[in-house]
Amino acid sequence: MGELEQDFLQALQSFYYDGKAIMSNEEFDNLKEELMWEGSSVVMLSSDEQKFLEASMAYVSGKPILTDQEYDELKLRLKTEGSDIVVEGPRCSLRTRKVYSDLSVDYLKMLLLNVPATVVALAAFFFLDDLTGFEITYLLELPEPFSFIFTWFAAVPVIVYLAQALTKLIIKDVLILKGPCPNCGTENLSFFGTILSISNGGSTNNIKCSNCGTPLVYDSKSRLITLPEGSNA
Structure with missing residues (x-):
């Protein structure tokens, strides 16, 4: 599809x-x-x-x-x-005389950022289950519909909330943008946000294309990739 x-x-x-x-x-x-x-x-x-x-x-x-x-x-x-x-893909602006491409959010990469915290949340969940003498397991094995209600309206929301809270403690204001290099069309990624109170530096990132090495400027506000002044595409 x-x-x-x-x-x-x-x-x-x-x-x-x-x-x-x-x-x-x-x-x-x-x-x-x-x-x-x-x-x-x-x-x-x-x-x-x-x-x-x-x-x-x-x-x-x-x-x-x-x-x-x-x-x-x-x-x-x-x-x-x-x-x-x-x-849109790489193109040239007649107004600004710059070559640029549009950026889009890489939701898959942003979702994967929650994986480590989810593992920790699951480990804490099973550890708590062990401390309580497997009382949580007993609730999960209750006859239907009680098992379904406890699983999807109690256990899963708690795990998801804990995973998101742990992720936000480490990574804040996260945004991962992707877009094609205006020079060769290769897709590149750029991270915006704060990791352990260390910021990436603002709304723009300067990177190099992973394929052709062309310097690229990623702007999270305008959602554009542009070539620095003096660069040739």
Whole structure:
């Protein structure tokens, strides 16, 4: 389904950004219907996403419905909300004369940050079970529906809460952003946040592409990757 969703987004972006159709209306409708049957959330656009696509199409046709500032604010808000509609690949801005790419949140990597704390929380849970003479195990083995209620409305929430609390003690204001290098297209990651009271330094990170070595500037506020002044793509 991921490939179908990517085809759907590429078709939308090509039509609204470039004014070109990469598939017929019938092919697009069939693709959209298939994704809807698969339960994909990509085909269900919010009002802001619809407004953004309409503004993009109006701009391409030479009849903008939003100012540059309103358009940029809407795009940034959608980026912050994790919308895939606004994420584009490497390109060059005619206004700023800079090469840049859009950043998106790597939710999988952020979720994996909770794994160590989850292991600790589970260990504490089983240790407490041992101290109480396996009273917790007894509750887990109660006849249904009592076992189900205790497991999913007591044990699991406590473990999740403890894991999140432990993670926040070590890592605060965490944000992991990913995006393609404007020079070679290789995806790179950058971490923003505080680990054990040591901050990464602010809203921008300077890294080098893992593939071509090009210096990159990651900006967590604008959600953009840009090349430093003087760099050539």
